[in-house]
Amino acid sequence: MRRRGDEVLEVAVGYAAGPAGSGVAYAALSEAEGREVVRLPFRIVRRGALVERAIAYAALVTVARALRKRGVTSARFVMPDRRFVEDVTTRRDLPEALALPYVRLRCALNAFHDVEIGVGATDELMQRAGAEVALNVAA
Numbered sequence: 001m002r003r004r005g006d007e008v009l010e011v012a013v014g015y016a017a018g019p020a021g022s023g024v025a026y027a028a029l030s031e032a033e034g035r036e037v038v039r040l041p042f043r044i045v046r047r048g049a050l051v052e053r054a055i056a057y058a059a060l061v062t063v064a065r066a067l068r069k070r071g072v073t074s075a076r077f078v079m080p081d082r083r084f085v086e087d088v089t090t091r092r093d094l095p096e097a098l099a100l101p102y103v104r105l106r107c108a109l110n111a112f113h114d115v116e117i118g119v120g121a122t123d124e125l126m127q128r129a130g131a132e133v134a135l136n137v138a139a
Contacts, residue, residue: 007031008114011067012078014125015059016133021046024132025059026125027066037125040066050097056084057101060117064108073113078120085119 010030017023025040042062044054060077067075079085087094087102094102109115 008074008076008116009067009072010076010078011063012120012122012125013059013063014080014122014127014129015055016126016129017042017044017046017055017058018133018137019046020137022133022136023055023058024129025062026129027063028122028125029067038063038066048097050095053081053084053087053098054101056081057098057105061101061104061108064105064111064115068108068111074115075112076116076118078118078122080120080122080126082119085117089117 012028012030013025014028015023015025021044023042023044025042027038027040029036029038040062042058044051044058046054048054056079060079063077064075086092087098088105109117
């Protein structure tokens, strides 16, 4: 799917990562022509108490980069974690452990002409990612 005209691609994101740092992001891309779900693997270094937020950063960076490669220039990302969305949409001090993930995300988002990040339900995608990671850990 590609952005056409002034359309903004709506992108719901679900994600999970296992104890070894292997993760998967699912992005549901919605526009006038329909809906497509994309699976994107990623890796993180799991450290500290903020690991769940670090996973969200890594997942959104991965999705944003993949969409830019597809030619998408305007997107509205829907993320399930309100605290994460507040981290990236407000000017506030972040814990040091999130500084580098934040910079990576800003670089990925700056490649878009228009970008927005909001909070919304992505339960189906989160469950899908969680189930895949759990199966990989069990294997």
